Amino acid sequence: RKKERFIICRYIRDLWQFAKEDKHGVAFSLKVGLAMIIVSLLILISQPYEVFGTNIIYAILTVAVMFEYTVGATLNRGFNRAAGTLVAGTCALMVIQIILVSAHAAEPYIIGASIFLVAVVTSFMKIWPPLVPYEHCFRVTLFTYCLIIISAYRNSNPVFTALTRLYCIAIGASIAVIMNVLVCPIWAGEQLHNEFVASFHSVAESLEECVKKYLDANCSGHIGFPQFITDEPSFQKCKATMNSSARIDFLANSAKWEPPHGRFRLFYPWPQYVKVGSVLRHCAYEVMALHGCIHSKIQEIYCMKLVAEPEISEAASRATELLCQLANNLSEMKHNPVETINILKSVHGSIYRLQQSGAFNSIQFTTLRNSFPLNLTDYHTMPKTNSCTNALLKEARRLNSWPSINSHQMEDARKIDRGKILRRTEIEYPNSMEALSSRMFVSLLIEFVVKLDHLVDAVDELFKLAKFDEHVV
């Protein structure tokens, strides 16, 4: 009982916290309340009620159903509702004309058949892929048609009723739109733009942290065991960017419906955001691969990496700088091609130096191999490392939602049904494979830079389409 109250308290605290953080959300709720009050005045005051009667309920319904979080989504939904209502109204008027000229006994059959037909057609259309975005329109068409035709059947003056309801719906829709646009508007475009800038920063941070970790693991000298990949904040952010596809599509689609506002002029190229988003996602994939590389079981011994450390660090920081520069340009809506190109140049320069140092490494590696004091197999079987491995792996297994394999533990659990199981983590990696890991890191970094080229191009196109001010230094 006490615990239950405690849980409720916690929920309320969470909710309060959310309310404090999300000012937009609070504004949205108050706006909905205000719009509902205004529309219910229509029924609470006598005059409008005398004109419209109980049909005024449709105005209230319209506000309740149409009021969405962002302006774009509200307008989109309003369009769907209007289109659906008009199609339904047209169909209903046609069917009513047919009923008026036909025999009275045929009336129920005509109505039944028309409802069946409308239901089948709208249901089929709304699952047809090209029309899926207009699903709400077809849903509205179906139930509006039913409403009109049925009240026509049980009503003396169907056309008058239909028109009255149409006025009520129009009133409700206007109130919803006006409230949404005039009182603290929440623009989908603004949100999209801000989230976009944030995801540039999060990819940059993720890259920075990843490289830092790679070099740190290097300095502290231990080989990278599977760690708590999914707990890392940078990994989480990067993952959020990777999964942002649906959200960006939704926001861009909503933003298309918005009138010019703030910094965004008419015909602002929102669809280009979807394209840039897709390129940025590809960059995020590379960063994920770099993360995978850190946590890979094949890791080079530290002295191999140290040779290229300054180059890796330089290349990564230049790439991060480029991403931040793009994010800042986007955020300030300034087109700054010269500076971008200068940074891109320095990125390429640092990659070139990295490659050269890599070449140096590769030669050194084969010569070092035989003279290297610490035998690799000895290193692996050193007792300290082993106990450390076990503890780390067990911890990882416990905490980690990404299932990291612990062969020892796994074998314990499955000894029975997997008698002759291959001891997985004990795959013997030939010595040359350990050098591979650092080369792989380097080549993934290079691939990332190649993707950066694409990104710079896509952003450049966005800047041109959006006609940002060009700052020529």
Place this chain on the structure above:
Amino acid sequence: RKKERFIICRYIRDLWQFAKEDKHGVAFSLKVGLAMIIVSLLILISQPYEVFGTNIIYAILTVAVMFEYTVGATLNRGFNRAAGTLVAGTCALMVIQIILVSAHAAEPYIIGASIFLVAVVTSFMKIWPPLVPYEHCFRVTLFTYCLIIISAYRNSNPVFTALTRLYCIAIGASIAVIMNVLVCPIWAGEQLHNEFVASFHSVAESLEECVKKYLDANCSGHIGFPQFITDEPSFQKCKATMNSSARIDFLANSAKWEPPHGRFRLFYPWPQYVKVGSVLRHCAYEVMALHGCIHSKIQEIYCMKLVAEPEISEAASRATELLCQLANNLSEMKHNPVETINILKSVHGSIYRLQQSGAFNSIQFTTLRNSFPLNLTDYHTMPKTNSCTNALLKEARRLNSWPSINSHQMEDARKIDRGKILRRTEIEYPNSMEALSSRMFVSLLIEFVVKLDHLVDAVDELFKLAKFDEHVV
């Protein structure tokens, strides 16, 4: 005019094609039609109309709004609707009690304030992240509350009206659920299961094709220029798997609501599908990285790859076999641990051999370097290659939605504002980097196999939770 008619014809043909392919879609539409007919009989026949009056319209609305494509989604929506209606009804009854004891003049103020309060609370709750899945419930609560309270205000017998409407909504909901479950049910679980098996196959195919292409490019001897990556069907399939996150979540969430059906027993572990899906997506990322590696600009000269060709080919075909085996086990719902482990063993064996050949390669590479007859820089500047490059790149640029960079063309276009632009594709890759590409391919393949371990584990857990028949050979 003629062209317009032609476009309409094409749409109709597309629609017809879609109807022929998607039998489920046709069944769904006919079911909606049938349900609407049945519910409209309530108003077309006199007896029920005499009982319920115009309130019967709520039954029709409920069917129109609640009928979803799959059984699970319909039940989920039905639950939301029922919960919303009950909450709204309870609130409304409480407010009506307050109104009955208060002064008549205060009535409109109480109603207005209560509508404002309900609107604010429901709007805020529905955007609170933990409650976002129940968004529909809050929407229903808001408009149902308004409907009840407003008709209570303008009606002599509010409680009777509210109850009548509740009955009508219950009738509509029952018809929607019964029609959806009994007539050709479309189960979200079945869909999820089938799409799952399909995505295993598509990752396997994508891997197979990717490796084939890598080895083919190798035999034909040309270095891989950016090609039409996005046009490749295997790439497309793999991309679909990568972006399937939202769809799998939705289907798994719907499937949870479904009663046991067909091969799926009660408490079937649908959430585990989400986990396996996430691991499979990670495999797909690796395949994407392999694709990226083929189309990377850094490519080893062909004779370097040939050494490891049989090993790469073997490892890839074993991995493909494992994926297909998992897909088949899943499809037939058979748990076959011994065979899976055998294949996994052979995958690891082939990877081990690949690594050893890789080691061989690495040594051979450094010795070969000086004696290799064709100078690399010569190779790059050979006239044939260059013209071929230009044509290929231009074609790629034209056809490709993924913006592939063509530095020459880019420079032509931007010579003015990017005076001192770095000639990007002309980054000089030191010779050692070309050997890197094949090593990277190999190491990505190894990473893929590491992910396969995770996948086998996740699928194994699914099999155990789902209590599939264990086939012990």
